[in-house]
Each structure stands twice: as C-alpha cells, then as structure tokens.
Amino acid sequence: MERAFQVDLRGVVDLLSHHLYTSPQVYLRELLQNAVDAITARRQSDPDAPAVVAIDPPETTGDGTLRVRDGGIGLSEPEVHELLATIGRSSKRDELGMARHEFLGQFGIGLLSCFLVADEVRVLTRSARGGPTVEWTGRSDGRYRVTPAAHERPEPGTTVTLRPRPGMEQWLTGAMVADLAVRYADALPVEISIGGRRVNSGALPWQHRHPSPAARAAALREYAERVFGFAPFDVIDLAVPEAGLTGLAFVLPMAANPAARSGHRVYLRRMLLSDSVDKLLPEWAFFVRCVVDTGELRPTAGREALYEDDLLADTREALGAQVRDWLVRLAVTAPDRLQRFLSVHHLGVKALALHDVEMLRVVDRWWPMETAAGPMTLAEFRRRHPVVRYTATADEFRELAAVAGAQNFGLVNGGYAYDIEIMRRLPLLDPAITVRRLEPAELTTYFEPPDPALEARLRPFLRLAADTLHTLGCDVAPRSFDPPSLPALYVLSRAAAQAEEMRSARSAANELWAGVLGAVDATGAGERPQLILNLRNPVVRRVAEAADPSLAALGVQALYGQALLSGHHPLRPQDSALLNHSFLGLLEWAMAAGGTR
Numbered sequence: 001m002e003r004a005f006q007v008d009l010r011g012v013v014d015l016l017s018h019h020l021y022t023s024p025q026v027y028l029r030e031l032l033q034n035a036v037d038a039i040t041a042r043r044q045s046d047p048d049a050p051a052v053v054a055i056d057p058p059e060t061t062g063d064g065t066l067r068v069r070d071g072g073i074g075l076s077e078p079e080v081h082e083l084l085a086t087i088g089r090s091s092k093r094d095e096l097g098m099a100r101h102e103f104l105g106q107f108g109i110g111l112l113s114c115f116l117v118a119d120e121v122r123v124l125t126r127s128a129r130g131g132p133t134v135e136w137t138g139r140s141d142g143r144y145r146v147t148p149a150a151h152e153r154p155e156p157g158t159t160v161t162l163r164p165r166p167g168m169e170q171w172l173t174g175a176m177v178a179d180l181a182v183r184y185a186d187a188l189p190v191e192i193s194i195g196g197r198r199v200n201s202g203a204l205p206w207q208h209r210h211p212s213p214a215a216r217a218a219a220l221r222e223y224a225e226r227v228f229g230f231a232p233f234d235v236i237d238l239a240v241p242e243a244g245l246t247g248l249a250f251v252l253p254m255a256a257n258p259a260a261r262s263g264h265r266v267y268l269r270r271m272l273l274s275d276s277v278d279k280l281l282p283e284w285a286f287f288v289r290c291v292v293d294t295g296e297l298r299p300t301a302g303r304e305a306l307y308e309d310d311l312l313a314d315t316r317e318a319l320g321a322q323v324r325d326w327l328v329r330l331a332v333t334a335p336d337r338l339q340r341f342l343s344v345h346h347l348g349v350k351a352l353a354l355h356d357v358e359m360l361r362v363v364d365r366w367w368p369m370e371t372a373a374g375p376m377t378l379a380e381f382r383r384r385h386p387v388v389r390y391t392a393t394a395d396e397f398r399e400l401a402a403v404a405g406a407q408n409f410g411l412v413n414g415g416y417a418y419d420i421e422i423m424r425r426l427p428l429l430d431p432a433i434t435v436r437r438l439e440p441a442e443l444t445t446y447f448e449p450p451d452p453a454l455e456a457r458l459r460p461f462l463r464l465a466a467d468t469l470h471t472l473g474c475d476v477a478p479r480s481f482d483p484p485s486l487p488a489l490y491v492l493s494r495a496a497a498q499a500e501e502m503r504s505a506r507s508a509a510n511e512l513w514a515g516v517l518g519a520v521d522a523t524g525a526g527e528r529p530q531l532i533l534n535l536r537n538p539v540v541r542r543v544a545e546a547a548d549p550s551l552a553a554l555g556v557q558a559l560y561g562q563a564l565l566s567g568h569h570p571l572r573p574q575d576s577a578l579l580n581h582s583f584l585g586l587l588e589w590a591m592a593a594g595g596t597r
C-alpha cells in the first residue's frame with residue numbers, strides 16, 4: 001500500500017531558521033513577496049486592481065498582531081487547501097515546474113518563514129475569481145484549520161495576521177517593519193504603506209528621473225555614500241540583457257583589499273536579495289561595488305544568494321567587460337583621471353592585464369614602473385632602451401639599481417606583484433618588443449677594466465685578494481665603474497647562483513647528501529661568483545695600496561662581507577665567520593692605530 005510522506009513542521013521550521021535563512025527578519029520579505037505576486041496575478045486580468053500592500057504593525061492593530069493586507073488575486077477554498085497546506089506547492093510555476101517570470105516566489109516554502117516569529121499564522125482570503133472569504137489558521141506544530149470567515153471581505157485579496165511568539169515581538173514592531181520594508185521592498189512597483197503612510201519609492205536608484213546629468217551624478221553619489229559608505233570615484237552604468245540585468249558599479253575611491261570580499265547589492269525583480277552577494281563580478285574587479293537588479297538570475301532557496309550556474313558565469317564575464325571598457329574609455333578621454341585611478345587600484349588593473357591585452361596596453365602606457373632611472377611607464381622605458389630588462393627580485397633591483405642607473409643601463413624592478421608577468425606579456429602588444437631577465441654579469445660588461453699599468457701595480461694585491469676569497473669559492477675582479485660611492489659588488493651569474501645554492505645546501509647537508517650534491521655540483525664547475533672591486537672607490541684604492549698584507553686581507557674580507565650584506569645575499573656559516581673575523585681584525589688595527597697616536 002502506498003502512503004504519503006508525513007511532515008513534522010517543527011523540524012522543517014527548525015531547518016529553515018537554522019540552515020536556510022540567516023535571520024528571522026526574512027518573514028516580512030516573504031509576506032511582501034506573496035502580496036506583490038498576488039497583486040501581479042490579479043492585475044493580469046484586471047489592470048485597474050489596487051496595487052497597494054498595507055502593513056498594520058501591532059501599534060496600529062492594537063491587539064498585539066501584525067497584519068499584511070493586499071488587494072491581490074486571493075485564494076478560493078480548494079486553493080487554500082492545496083497551496084497553503086502543502087509544503088513546496090506554489091502557484092508560481094508553470095506546467096513544467098519552472099519559475100514563472102512575472103512572480104518573485106517559486107519554491108512554495110516562503111510562508112513557512114512566518115513560523116520563525118509566530119506560532120500561529122492566520123490567512124483571511126477572498127479569491128478574485130469568486131467564492132466566499134475563507135480563513136486558514138496554521139500552527140507551528142503542523143496543524144491547520146480552514147473555516148468560512150466570520151465576515152466577508154468587501155474586496156478580493158488577502159490579509160495575513162501574525163501574533164508574535166513570546167520573545168519575538170521585536171521583529172514585528174512598527175519601527176522594525178518599516179526598516180525591513182524599505183530595505184527589501186523600496187524598489188517594488190507597488191505602493192507599500194505602513195500605518196497608512198507610503199514607505200517605498202517604487203524605483204531603482206538608476207531609474208529615477210533627474211533634471212540633468214549632473215543632478216543624476218549627485219544623486220547617485222549620495223546613494224553610494226548612504227548605502228556603501230563611500231563617495232565613488234566614478235559610476236558605471238551596467239546592462240546585461242540576457243540576465244535581464246541593469247544596475248550601477250561604483251568605483252571605490254580608496255584602495256581595497258583584494259582578499260576582502262566586497263559584497264554587491266542585488267535585487268531580484270526589484271526585491272532585495274542581499275547586499276553582500278559575492279562572485280557577481282570577476283575577482284579582479286575588487287575596486288567596484290555594484291547595485292543591480294536582475295530578472296533572470298536565479299536565487300538560492302534561502303533567497304540570500306545567487307545560484308551558481310552558466311548564466312551567472314556569463315553575466316560575471318559581461319559585467320567584467322563593462323568595467324574594463326570603462327577603464328579603456330577613461331584612458332582615452334581622461335588620462336589624468338586614469339592615473340589617479342591607477343595610483344589607488346593598480347593591483348586590480350595589473351591582475352586584469354595578465355589576461356586582457358587592452359588592460360596590458362593601459363598598464364604599459366600609464367602605470368609608472370620602478371626603473372633604475374626612476375619611475376617611468378614601460379612604453380617610455382622602451383623609447384629609451386631597446387630591451388626591457390628586469391630583475392627577478394626587489395633585492396636584486398635594490399642592489400643593482402644605482403650601478404645600472406650610473407651606466408645608463410635600463411633596468412626595471414621585477415619585484416612587485418604581477419610586474420614580471422606583465423613585462424613577459426609585452427610582446428603581445430608588439431612582437432618586436434624584447435623582454436629579458438637581467439643576467440647580473442651582463443651589467444659588468446659596462447665596467448672598465450684597469451689599464452695595463454694600473455693592473456701591473458695592483459697585481460700583488462689582486463693575488464692576495466684572490467687567495468683570501470678562494471676558499472669561499474669567490475673570484476675577484478678589479479673594475480672602474482660608477483657610482484664611486486659603491487665599493488664592491490657581489491655578482492652571481494644565474495648558473496653561479498645555482499651552483500652557490502648547491503654549495504650552501506651541501507654545507508648544511510649530511511655526509512651522504514653532501515656526496516650526492518657534490519656530484520651534481522661538478523656540472524656547474526667554473527661558474528663562480530665574483531667580487532667586483534670598484535677602483536673608483538677611495539676605500540678600495542686605500543685597501544689595494546695598504547702596505548701591510550694582513551691589513552689588505554682584512555680589507556678584502558670586509559669588502560666581501562659588505563657586498564654580500566648590501567645585496568641581501570644569504571650568508572653561509574663561513575661567510576659569517578669571515579665577517580666577524582674581519583670586523584674584529586679591523587677593530588684591533590683601529591685601536592692599535594689610535595693607541596699610537
């Protein structure tokens with residue numbers, strides 16, 4: 001024998017309140033939604049039927065109840081049994097069970113949300129299609145009663161009456177109800193009145209009429225301040241017809257944390273869904289907050305978020321394209337404003353440039369990168385240098401910028417987020433653009449070697465310097481270069497850097513691994529780091545000309561240590577030991593020299 005499911009309503013209400021809805025306040029949204037849907041249904045056959053929803057809070061009813069009245073389609077007695085007493089049954093779906101466009105509701109569970117705040121819900125209703133007024137009383141324990149009404153309603157329509165459950169009265173007060181009605185229903189195309197006073201504007205902010213574009217801009221600015229808490233840098237009109245979507249994007253005037261979720265305000269057929277919808281826009285567009293209305297995107301059953309489907313994915317892309325077009329337009333029509341925008345939101349734009357050629361062009365032309373010759377755009381950089389050379393890290397840039405700048409060697413700091421990827425994508429703008437990571441040894445080709453006479457004079461010192469650093473695996477090279485204030489440069493070719501990593505790994509490894517790494521290292525033999533001594537530096541010259549070899553050796557050690565430190569190179573134990581040794585040795589020399597004075 002087949003039987004029907006039994007439903008324990010208390011379990012269902014518990015499920016709704018703890019898992020589906022985030023707050024009991026949704027009961028009012030559901031009541032307003034039902035009232036508006038009923039009005040829509042009635043006006044399909046009777047366009048002159050009243051489009052008013054009247055709310056009477058306990059302060060006006062005087063009996064502690066809240067009433068919501070509409071002049072909508074109403075329900076006949078069979079409909080009451082069918083629709084109000086069956087969970088999941090809705091009159092707002094078509095024969096195929098699809099949500100009908102003209103209605104807000106679709107799931108057939110909304111009325112249950114009244115049990116979040118009341119133990120008893122009374123519905124007094126008269127159908128516009130005829131029949132007497134019926135009264136349905138539902139209780140949160142799952143029982144309901146349908147009786148003929150004591151008094152006939154003078155007009156078709158429905159009145160829902162809630163008596164607050166003890167402890168839930170605050171959700172039904174006049175002030176709370178007014179607040180919720182404006183929040184959820186301000187834009188609904190019906191009049192919503194509380195205690196006889198209209199409380200909603202009936203229009204979305206971008207649909208209001210204004211005497212001039214300036215007046216519209218001022219009103220939208222005021223709206224953004226009120227709703228989002230900031231005066232927007234700019235306002236972008238949005239439209240995605242496939243999603244029945246219109247709206248606005250407000251550009252933040254201050255930097256936003258890309259990781260922080262910026263919620264968008266979303267209306268569904270003019271009823272507020274939520275003001276913290278995320279994933280409406282692509283992630284890179286974290287610099288805008290939107291307010292939109294959509295007829296086609298689907299809500300989740302809790303009606304507080306959008307359902308993730310293909311249409312939402314397409315909409316997200318379309319909205320992203322509109323924000324991006326605004327940026328491109330700004331670059332053409334108001335470059336100074338674009339620059340101001342970039343100074344605040346460059347991270348978002350750079351992220352976008354990683355997969356969008358137009359944005360790449362914007363960054364190329366307008367975003368000043370850090371270069372050895374000061375900040376300049378990549379486009380400007382290419383006018384001065386044939387090759388876009390960049391450092392792999394900010395440390396490398398810091399070490400080499402002064403030297404590169406002094407040789408007029410073009411160098412871009414690749415240490416900031418996205419910059420290397422952006423530079424690598426430059427050939428997409430023009431295949432003739434050459435982009436290369438700096439090989440530090442390249443820079444040294446610009447340095448002058450000493451002339452033969454000087455070289456001969458320095459030979460004993462250079463031999464001593466080479467011996468001093470030999471055990472550390474470092475070669476010494478004398479050169480003259482600018483700036484003279486820089487005494488020495490520790491230069492690693494990329495192969496040398498790898499070999500060095502291997503060496504430091506070996507010094508930290510146990511015997512077995514040291515053997516393995518040693519075998520690997522043999523392949524990188526010959527690639528050793530170099531300490532380039534700057535012969536234009538007065539201290540270097542004095543060290544080179546020191547009469548006492550032990551003082552000269554200490555000087556070389558100190559120059560080596562200083563070059564490692566200033567280039568942020570990792571110090572191995574033997575490097576630290578050498579630094580200590582040279583420091584103490586030089587101190588001893590200084591003290592001795594002081595003592596003889």
Ligand SMILES: Nc1ncnc2c1ncn2[C@@H]1O[C@H](COP(=O)(O)OP(=O)(O)OP(=O)(O)O)[C@@H](O)[C@H]1O
Nearest residue numbers: 034035038083090091105106107108109110111158
């Ligand atoms: N004020 C009203 N006037 C006329 N019919 C109503 C009214 N309120 C509810 N109903 C009827 O009761 C049905 C169930 O309402 P309920 O709010 O539970 O679900 P829904 O509005 O269909 O969908 P959703 O769960 O998405 O809100 C509705 O489909 C509608 O037919």
